[in-house]
Amino acid sequence: FRRVLFRSVDIASLSLNPFYRYRLGQTFAVRRVQLPSNRWRAEAYDRNEFTWLREFGRVPAGGPKFVFAAAATITGTDKPAPGLNAVSFVLSHDYIGGPDLGWMKTLGLFREAPPRIKRDLTVLTAVAVSGAAFASAMGRHQKGFEKLLAISGARLGTWLPNPKFVANLAGAEKNACIDPKDNTRPWPKSLPYIRGAGYYYRELLGFNYSDGRLVQVTDGGHYENLGLVEALRRRSRLIFCVDGGGDTPPLASGLADALRLAEYELG
Secondary structure: OHHHHHHHOOHHHHOOHHHHHHHHHHHHOEEEEEOOOOOEEEEEOOOOOOOEHHHHOOOOOOOOOOOEEEEEEOOHHHOOOOOOOEEEEEEOOOEEEEOOOEEEEHHHHHHHOOHHHHOOOEHHHHHHHHOOOOOOOOHHHOOOOHHHHHHHOOOOOEEEEOHHHHHHHHHHHHHHHHOOOOOOOOOOOOOOOOOOHHHHHHHHHOOOOOOOOEEEEEEHHHOOOOOHHHHHHOOOOOOOOOOOOOOOOOOOHHHHHHHHHHHHHHO
């Protein structure tokens, strides 16, 4: 019974991520409501309202584009560089992914995701995972106690669809429609319905593959703490970078890490 129960439970729902997301929403997620007196009032979102990324992440024409910078943990032979163990993974209203795992339209990824995983493709989840300071995998900031976080459930990251897998799956299905005899379709042939026991063991043992169906997404600081590399990747002409890191003066190690990574990845 316990084995069946463990396989049927979504481990992301048993972590601290939903609680963290809810408290962030309580504090910061408000909408403007116009009163009859033409005055405005800030009103909190209902905790059961889904702030879908493809809708709530969009701003009116002329407004800023929000890009939530997170990190996807990659281990083994696929990891990008010695000691890094993470690649860029960003979420926005139009695209999700990164240069290593590929990009996919947010709407397309949303359509492919099963209902339980689809519930995490929201603005509040993007806010939570991009600031998920501790997790069972922490990229360049591995501390040695990540296994304890995995066992206890004290982790703020989550598992999201891998754009590389979904894109390969879509390409294989397209080829199958053209040639019904094509036997090159990947296996498994769909995203998992829930993040079951297998993903708990992956967190515990540190198995994170670049071609997996899901990738473990955590704090963007586990890749690069300032978001500067992503701004440079988009060829922004003017960048204001606010450093809220915990560097010990007079060192600016976060900025130095960003500059080294920008040279390594972007030249």
